[in-house]
Amino acid sequence: MCTCFLVYLATSPLEHAVTANTTTDLQQPPLAVEMRGIVKRFPGVLANDHVNFELRAGEIHALLGENGAGKSTLMNILAGLYKQDAGTIKVKGKTLEFSSPRDAIKAGIGMVHQHFMLVPSQTVTENILLGLDEPRFLMRLQEYDKKIADLGDKYGLKVDPRTKIWQLSVGEQQRVELLKMLYRGADVLVMDEPTAVLAPQEIEGLFETLHSMVAQGKSVIFISHKLNEVASIADRVSVLRRGKVTASGVPAKGVSRQELASMMVGREVALAVDKKPKTPGEIILDVKDVHAENDKGLPCLRGLSLHVRAGEIVGIAGVAGNGQVELSQVIAGLRPCKKGQALLNGKKVSNRDTRYGIEHGMSYVPEDRTHVGSSPNLSVTDNVIMKNYRKPPISKGSMLDMSAATKFAQELKEAYDIIVPTVNTPVRLLSGGNLQRVILAREISGHPNFMVAVQPTRGLDVGAIEGVHRLLLTQREADAAVLLISEELEELIALSDRIYVIYEGRMMGEIKVEGAEPDKTLMDAIGLMMTGTPLEQIHMEGAPTHG
Amino acid sequence: MAEWTASKKRGALRVQLEPRLDVPPAWFPVAVSLGAVFVALILGGIVIAFSGGNPFATYAYIARASFGDIGVLSDTIVKATPIILTALACSIAFRMKLWNIGAEGQFIMGAWGASAVVLAPLLPPETTRWLFIPAMALAGFGMGGVWGLIPGYLKAKFNVNEIISSLMLNYIAVSWVNYWVFGVWSEGGFQMSPKFPTNASLPRLSDYAETIPFFRGLTTHAGLIFGILAAIALWFIVYRSRWGYEIRLIGDNPRAAKYAGINIVRNTILVMALSGALAGLGGVSEVAGVVRRLQTAPLNAGYGFTGIIVAWLAKLHPLAIILVSILFGALILAGREIQPSGIPKMIQGIILVCLIASDFLLRYRLRFTRGEVE
């Protein structure tokens, strides 16, 4: 359980690519998919560098790699969404050219994307029939509703065909995606990070489905960056690192997680974080019985109470979409609070001008760096003064002192190693890690006494993640209160002093974290809470602590 | 990423669009815009030829009739003056991605507001120019502002599409002014008001011909000063003030602006009002500087729409707007005598089409590749 990426200590890079045995035995079943020498270039990036990939019929093959390693690109090529710059694709021994997803589907390849490709306003059946030739013109759906329900029964994918997509849970939507591909007669199912949006118990259900599909002759490619999952589901594993194959078709049983991890990141990963013991101070953030609605007008926070003290990092654990983001928005004054309130240093911040929080020491690292946290076409300078342009020296009456602003941006650029030609460069040209540094630099430079960070490491590479973790811990050292919202349990456990688990906008319980080593009982308990079992109902033998 | 295949033969030439990952040099956008205007003139020429005209003669005529000598140059500047103000009006709204296409109506209401001071009359005709002109400017600025504020308010409070509401207000403004011109203020049943007293008119260069003979016959009027001052003020607002920073931030990413604690509702209303007020000032300048009486036709001449194109061509930069306005002033001046009369409008439209089309060159890099032959 503990090898999962966790926290990384820099060690000497160990370049040991495993040369796996790729010669096929005579007894082996024929290859379902064979990709040879795939090259795909994006402006400024070589996403796939002569990648070879083989999928045997009837296997679950994990494709492992960090964010940005080129896994999704490779599979998008296989699914016909991108066209490779070089290389060939063979399906069941036949060389094929895909010029559109339709070709790939025809060849029996179906991809379930990380972001579901479902039209929210249409029903399950309509979504499944999308893009097909039959029925040709009139959509009389009853007959198809039945067909789809039957197909669902066959693979244990239960969902009502007449429901509209927006009414379904995330897990149900994933089933629709699978049904969509099965309905098209897909033999090869590509699942792009299918577990990222699921609760632990839902993940088990998915794994059962995948096993039953394989038993019925399908093959599965399972894209992941989580080592524990790979070990429990895959027959074989291939690893990509920076667009290159570092392991190809290694039997999952025969390789240790440690080895896989180093093939993934190119160096040893260790499990420690430099978190010094610290006594928390006064309560800085106090959330009392907060109720709020999501964008669809449905309740998403139902009486949530929690607090964060000075000098502690408090984690919020939960499956994506259980109210975490909305909680951060209520605190920041960006979402109306229907009932209850959030207090910062004893003063109300919920339902109050966002400006109040900004001017009273709150900083906020939003989950969406490009759409919320920054303004893509404005310069680095314009982006770093977003929170302090109202204060001198940058503000001079109603005017702005641009030379002071430039100087400030210059200082942050130096202090936070922001790699950018000049501070006048628009931030849309920055890499994800650099952009996150711009945002963190801005948020930290105001010396906040309270900070909310939502998914601060999502989509970053290892080095950048390490940097973000260090910055969060520095805030803790500086006696700031930090509320960390993350979907990576390991990250939460490594950094937090306490963790609250929420489910459907309700508090399931609070857990104190002592030491960075997560044990099985603790993880299981959190997993249960994430799926809606309150802490009181969990019988924990030798439970480490409880709240 | 869009790709298309130009030819199937010989390892098909593929044109690929790649997003630009660098900032192109400063001359590049200027060159692209000029290229777009050039292409537009060629396309316009084709249509002119198709409708039986001679494009070369037409363009040569436009050039001569607008820049040929100091007299026509002065007339060109007269035509450019209202465009400067409507383009500034559009530029500030567009910067916040508020599509105010009602500058036409705001312009007309501005002219009406200024006229009301003279015709109602709010001030007696013998009032000194030093009081008359500022009062008219203020009234026009205010009326234009109100006419811009309405769609701004509806947008901010009810999320009403400002494109359509501001455009509808154009038609309403025309009817409104018609009512006064045909009815209440009509001079002897004609479709115009009585002429304004000299004190209520903006001075022209020719008014000073007695002291400076060079100014004889030059029609350029003090409205140009409104335009230039407004452009400079707007430059400071946009690039050097806190409000301008907020406007730029909202325009680029409203969610980030909200996150930075900026009040979008209030700014939407304020910016639309300012936009309307600038267009209204254009109306003041036109009615007090050129027409010198209230009359619908010369005011409802498409300055609002030209303002949209000028603002876009100038990339919303207040100072560039002055230069571009002069070019369009030339087109309109010459256009009065060109047959068929739709040509200037058509050329303006084609220029805008080419400009938008050319914008992708700033966002993408073209890469020509020959596909591998197998």
Add this chain to the structure above:
Amino acid sequence: MDFVVILQAGVASGTVLLFATLGEILAERSGVLNLGVEGMMLIGAMTAFSVTIATGNPWIGLLTAMLFAGLISQIHAFITVTLQADQVVSGLSLTLVGAGISLVLGEGLSKAGTVSLMPNFSIPLLVQIPVLGDIFFKEQSVLVYVGYLMIPLAWYYINHTRPGLHLRAVGEYPSAADALGINVYRLRYFYVFIGGIFAGLAGATISLAVSPGWFSELTTGGQGWIAIGLVIFAQWDPFRAALGSYAFGALRRLILDIQAPLTLFGVDNPFYYNPYLSFFLQMLPYAFTVIVLVIGSREAIRKRLGAPAALGEPYIRGERGK
């Protein structure tokens, strides 16, 4: 003032708005906002009129108008779909280009005389329905009847056919459609074209049926813009579009007729005795458009639905949809 006559004429003049609105609904359902309706209508009106004069056959005029307006719409499709430029500005430029071209090519047409118009006829049996028969089925232009057919057809097409399903998918979630092999770019070009054809039809309906002739920009008088407003009021639904279109048609007619009688509801008709007041009547359609927009927008906020989710956004393969 005969209200049956007003409504009868209102249905005819509402047919113009109906065609324009239906076309825009189809384009917007595919995710492309086309503000060029007014320009395309002008092209349609001018082409229909001049081709009919030249050939003597209004049907040829009608078809040419639809085709020409459809072709002009492809400028917008190219700029917004292929070049991924801003749909608002591109639509505005299309309005200017359409108006400009129709003014240039339509030079002198206003004095060209009269043309043979689209045929008018009554529908047997239906015309005998009291009141409604007179309003809807008596001596209407063939185009009015085409309009009646278009409403349910468009609704059925959008909601209950395979191409309609694809249309909705492309406007709501283009990357989902793309992943299933639906060609987003091609469909968007196609529906912008259809929108253009409808706008051309709307323009031709003016110059060949409702108010025959070519009066330069006054021919459409902002009806293209009203149509765009009606799309929002209609919440992208053809039946509501029909309701709005006919109501606006009747309003236009009422404004004309209300100025004629000496008395109105037993009192002196102010619009007769003071003709200048008619300028206020002329404001009404535009003022009502704003009101109707407020209604539509508030409803959209309340019901948390409304525009196709991807409306106004260029589709770029490989960028994550929302």
